[in-house]
Amino acid sequence: MGWCSCINLFPPSCQLSELKSTMYERQKKLFDSCQRASKVVAYRLKTPPYKLDALEPYMSQRTLELHWGGHHRQYLEYLNRALGKNDILYGCTIDELVKVTYNNGSPLPEFNNAAQ
Secondary structure, eight states: OOOOOOOOOSOGGGOHHHHHHHHHHHHHHHHHTOOOSSOBOOOOOOOOSSOTTTTTTTSOHHHHIIIIIIIIHHHHHHHHHHHHHOTTTTBOOHHHHHHHHHGGGSOOHHHHHHHO
16 A cells, blocks of 8 residues: 655745745846946847858758847747836846846746847
């Protein structure tokens, strides 16, 4: 026969709201310590330093337009939208954003868009 035990392995201090506030405070400390030359208001898609057909025959202009002009642009739009909802992450450089949102191997939702 089997038996069952109902032992709470997590102390009362491990409540979800407390964990979120702890994570919030840790992120706030990281961002407050960042050296920012100027605040980033929104991230924009930069024009490549070459013509879009310069990579042919290895990569077609259409492929580059799709990946750079479509996919990459969408990542930036989602990132800007997510940052508009999170005041802690507002104003960081893209490098700071990638480092902090990686969250020691437990990436925050903004990480995927920032890392692209």
